[in-house]
Amino acid sequence: MxxxxxxxxxxxxxxxxxxxxxxxxxxxxxxxxxxxxxxxxxxxxxxxxxxxxxxxxxxxxxxxxxxxxxxxxxxxxxxxxxxxxxxxxxxxxxxxxxxxxxxxxxxxxxxxxxxxxxxxxxxxxxxxxxxxxxxxxxxxxxxxxxxxxxxxxxxxxxxxxxxxxxxxRASAEDKELAELVHKVHLLCLLARGRLIDGACDDPLIQASLLSLLPTHLLMISGVSKLTANDLNPLVNWFHSNFHVRGLDSAEKSFRSGLAFALESRGGTPEEIAALSVALFRGLKLTTRFVSILDVASLKPDGQKCEFSIHDASTVRKGIFSTSTLMVAKPRQFTLSPGKSFRCNEKEIACDTSLRDSSKNKESYTTCTNTQSKDSPNTDCEAHDIPDSCLTNRSPGSKRKGDLELQMQLEMAISATAVGTHENNYESAVKNLRSNSSNASSSHKRIKRIQSVESSTSSQGISTAVGSKKLGSPLYWAEVYCSGENLTGKWVHVDAVNAIIDGEDKVEAATAACKTPLRYAVAFSGSGAKDVTRRYCMKWYKIASKRVNPIWWDAVLAPLRQLESGAAGDVVHLDKHHVDALNEHEKITASRKSDDPIKDASRDHVNMPTELGLEASKDNDRKTSAEFSVRNSFAATRTSLEDMELETRTLTEPLPTSQQAYKNHELYAMERWLTKYQILHPKGPVLGFCSGHPVYPRTCVQTLKTKQRWLREGLQVKANELPVKGLENLAKLKKLQVSEAEEYDEYDSKGIMQLYGKWQLEPICLPHAVNGIVPKNERGQVEVWSEKCLPPGTVHLRLQRVFSVAKRLEIDYAPAMVGFEFRNGRSIPVFDGIVVCAEYEDVILEAYAEEEEMREAEEKKRNESQALSRWYQLLSSVVTRQKLNHCYGDGLSSGTSKNVQTMGNKLNARVDGSLDDRQQLGFQLRDVPDSKLNGPLVAPTEDHEHVYLTEEQSSDEESMVRIKRCHCGFSVHVEEL
DNA sequence: ATGGTGCACTAACCTTTGCATAGC
DNA sequence: GGCTATGCTTTGGTTAGTGCACCA
Known part of the structure; x- marks a missing residue:
């Protein structure tokens, strides 16, 4: 209450x-x-x-x-x-x-x-x-x-x-929903990335960018062996000419937003990064647009408030638009890239408010005042910081974070000046040509302010500055530099922050800004490729935060092809390169077969291990990549990159935290094994963590009982001993109760005997002989899969088919297909029967016949049932009418019409035999004439129909009599 | 302040092979 | 008497996820 x-x-x-x-x-x-x-x-x-x-x-x-x-x-x-x-x-x-x-x-x-x-x-x-x-x-x-x-x-x-x-705790439903949201969000972000990629290909934008570029920088397109260093002047020029500002062009299409950003030389981090990509592409450099897909959490309560605040607020318009506005403002003018996806909605609200610049000013002043007067530095920042990030700070404290906040506030205020200034500036800028001259003067003014920015962001990717996700590098370019490495390399180019080849810094920067780096996707040629591996050094930390890889691979498959088509030019390798690659492979292969002890000593400390551990799911791709290099002497950029990413996958450094080994893809620690797991073979030891040996994940084998393996169509080889025994208290009790019962997988002490995959062979079930189906001790056949069917038998999944087999005296076994947990116990679920293959046709034929007969019988039964129910109904109505007539108060006239109507309906609906009609017809005949044939009275809402005998007409042929009321209402009565 | 460890707690998952009675 | 449908009753061990205190 x-x-x-x-x-x-x-x-x-x-x-x-x-x-x-x-x-x-x-x-x-x-x-x-x-x-x-x-x-x-x-x-x-x-x-x-x-x-x-x-x-x-x-x-x-x-x-x-x-x-x-x-x-x-x-x-x-x-x-x-x-x-x-x-x-x-x-x-x-x-x-x-x-x-x-x-x-x-x-x-x-x-x-x-x-x-x-x-x-x-x-x-x-x-x-x-x-x-x-x-x-x-x-x-x-x-x-x-x-x-x-x-x-x-x-x-x-x-x-x-x-x-x-x-x-x-999150329920299964919550989890499912979160996963769905995650997936949908991923798809949306992929679509967004493709859209941006498409805009980067716009020849007009590219041409405009080139027209702005100083002549000496145009030479870069002529460099044959491009290296990362060659990009330096270009990136510096771009960085000093294009700046991030908060105004979002959410109302415009991205392409026009991009054009506007080009004109005004400022835009969202997304636009600026896209412009850099367009510029590189205009210079004929093979370039991708890379974006971190900052997707909603896969876990239900991950990033709680982040989701609720950012997303929910936009869904529910109204009151929250105010708070949204307040939230967005400081970020709107931050100089470092923010999260565009989340910002967008906010900035839509901001845009509205920005139309009134005086009000804007007021709000900024408010913000400043609040800060100066009340001194809690969190005032402005707090809006931007989700709960999880907030700390309860006492007013007036001057810790490092506070100073950072203050600094950011100053930046925001400076940016505000840019923002408001640019509103005026915007109107002055009408075309690109005139813009370039105008820009130089206006630009100086902007530059003064942005020197603050440069001092922070140009030194590297700006740090968290006390605020979550502020300054996260979310967008950048990848330029293919053929002069890098042996075979060329995709080089990370973050023109927003003026960083080249800083792929190893991205993870740290995103971590500092609390933006989880879960998906880094490169877009090119309307396609996309997941390049997270290049930027993520601690895969184990993000693996659980990523969507099911099978689904993700399936989603990306067509996009990968498109991307590969755009960037997959053939790279011709000279003899030297091929030798080097082969050497690399040899080393990898030899390490695979190396003595475990050698490995252990080599990797004693947490060193990157370059063991060729088999990552089963990606193995095919790797093999194909290797194959293409070995055999064709020419490899595509795509396959070379695949190999590079694969190498990263397989050479992830050993984590320093023990808990990281709990679900690590590559490494395992004995202490984290479940009771159904074992290390086989127990080696090689790849290193140690806190004194515990680390093994390859491939050594972890799952153990099962004989019965369980049988379900998978596998059986334990002869003379194989169980590798592990587990006490099962429930079974132990049961065994004690019924000692006579014997279980294969339990020994006399009630120990569950477990076997590993290496002890198995394909199941060898007894053949069906002489039409007899081999059954288990319960007289059934457990059909967990097709593999579990005894040779020479078939599984007929038909209802009631057992009765057919029984009638034909054919041997069969009920097919148990699983269990259902009901009433606190497991109930076996049966579906059809298992019979010898030779009887399949006979049974099916007989079954079809029987079903036909059964259906006919059922139809007949239904019909007779319907008939008898109608009979009952009408009888009761007639009886009621009679009673009313004899003892009632004369208000039963309505019923007579109902009887008639029902009778009509019945005649209309029952198209059965004449016998049926006759049978039914008596009821109407039995109704007293005074009611049926005399003036009938049927009430309506404000009128009672009176059917006078003299106004009746009848059709002799169709035996239909039409009774009319003076109001025009008529009733058709079929004479029987 | 941050991150790792160990422990406790708990929800979700996995396990898994009726019985009595009424009605036809 | 045999068959079928229906209602009864509602496991308990393991695992994984989470929070918390403590420590480096």
Missing amino acids: ARTEEDSKKPNQSFGKDNGRMKAVHDSGSERRLRSHTANGTLTENSQKGVKKLLRRINSRGSSRTKNQDNYLHRCVSIDMTESGAILNDEQVEDARVTWSDLDAERCGREAPADMSKDSRDEMDDSDWEDGSLPRLDLADNHPDDHCKGVTVEFSESPDSAKRKPVR
Whole structure:
């Protein structure tokens, strides 16, 4: 109840303030609400009381709140403080705090804030609530400003209960949903990447870029053996001429946005990166557009607030557009690339607000003021930082993070100047040619401001600067440099941050910015290729955060082909290169067969191991790549790159954390094996981690009982001993109860005997002889798969087929296909029978016949049943009518019409034999003449139909009599 | 402040081969 | 008497994920 009350009072709290800026961005619905609530003073008062209550409760619970929730509230305060321009008095702030937290609770759905509401609900339902003591508190003393009447239940939670956090674990459904969202998001981002890639191919944009390029830089297209160094001047020129600014062109198409970015020499990080790609392509350099697909988490509660805030806010328009606006602003003008996907929605809201530049200014000033006056540096930043990233900082503290925040704030303010300036500048820029001259003058002004930026970003990919995801390098180019390495190399070129060949820095930079590097995809020729391996050095950390590789490979397969078509020019290798490649292969091969001890000593410490560990799923690709190199003396860029990425896959350094070995693709540690796993062979030792030997993952074998292997169509070879025995308490008990029972896989002590794959051979089931199906001890055949069928038998998955076999006296066995867990126990599920192959046709024929007969019988039965039911119905109606006629009050006239109508319907519907009709027809005949043949009266809503005998007409041929009412209503009665 | 480790807790997963009774 | 349908009742061990305290 409390919750409902709070909910009903939420909206007016923060809107009691006169805040023009807010109004400007509110949608009409919100405005309406705002006005109505403001007008309603009583409601406001009531709401304030309610909110105060909630606030006190929250505050009183302070310590018991989870960290996230605390942070969340904290952020809500920040949002509101900023929004209100720090002009609110304490009470207002307090009120608004709750408002925003509640509003956000609504917005965030079932995520963090939802937990909060869930808490409340849980507390209502929970027995703890009922058992809770009512502290004897003097309300007036504790809350002098509390005017509310009635009982307030205060929580006095023990520290223990405060410690225990209500944990809501994700259900299977949540997981499935999260995976679906992840997949859909991936597809969307892939599509987006292709779109950008297409825009980079735009000849007009390329030509425009080339026209801006100084002549000496044009020479680069003539370089035969391009190296990363050759790109330096070009990238520097680009970096100094094109800058990131926050204005998003969300309302325009990407292509026109790109053109605009080109004109104004500034745009989103995505646009700037795309422009760099277009420039490189214009210079005839083989170039890809690379993007980190910053996709929604694969896990249900991963990046909780990030999802809820960014996504949910955009779904639900209205009140949150205000908060969205506030959130977006600081980022809007940050100089480092932000997350375009998430920013976009925000920036749409921002765009609206930007139309009124004076209001913008006000908001920025507000932001600054807030910072200077109240000094919590988090004020502006907090909007941008999801809960997970927020820390509860005391005001006035000057730690490293705070300084960084301050620095960023300054950057934001500077950028604001650029932003507002550019609005004016934008109108001046009409065409590219004139732009170039204009730009130089305007550019100087911009440059002054951006010197700040250069100092941060040009030194490298900007650091986190205290804010999550700020400055994450999300887009860059890859230029194929034929002069690099032996065979050429795709070189990472981040023109936004002026970094060349910094592939090893990307992961660190994204980690610093808390953007998980899960998918780095290169786009070219409308295709795409996953190049995450190039940028990710710690694959084991992201492997679990990526979608099922089979699905991902299938999705990318057609795109890979397209990409390969665009970038897969044949690279002709000279003898020297081929020798080198062959040498590389030899080394790899020899290491494969190396003595394990040698390996162990070589990799004693955490060294990159270059063992040719077999990664089964990618093996085919690797083989094909190797094959193409060996045999054709010419390899495509694609296959060479595949090989490079494969090498990275197989040479991942040993993790230093023991836990990393738990599900590592390549390495395993004995301590993390499950009870059904074993190391076979137990070696080679690839290295040690905290004193524990590390083995290749390929040595990990799964063990199963004989029975289990049989299900897979495999049986244990003769004379093979179990490699492991497991005690199974349940089975042990069972064995004790029924000692007579014998299980193959259990020895006399009730130990489950397990075997490994290397001890198996294909199953050899007894043949069906003389039409007899070999069965198990239960007289069944377990059909887990086709492999489990005894030779010479077939599985007939037909209902009731066993009766046919039985009737024909053919030997059969019920086919057990699985189990169903019901009523606390496993129930075998049967589906059809297993018979000898020679009887298949006979049985099927007989079955078909039998089914036909059965269907005919069923039809007949149904029909007779229908008939008898109609008979019953009409009999009862007629009986009722008779009774009404004899004893009723004369109000039964309606029934007569119903009888007629039913009779008609019956005649119309029953197209059975004449006998049937006759059988049914009697009912109408049995109805007294006075009712059927005399004037019939049937009521309607405001009129009773009267059928006079003289107005009847009849058709002799069709035996249909038409009875008419004077109102025009007529009834067709079929004479029987 | 961050990340690793160990422990505790718990939801999800995996396991897996009726019985009595009524009605036809 | 035999067959079929229906209702009854609702495992328990293992694994993986999570939170937390502690430590380096």
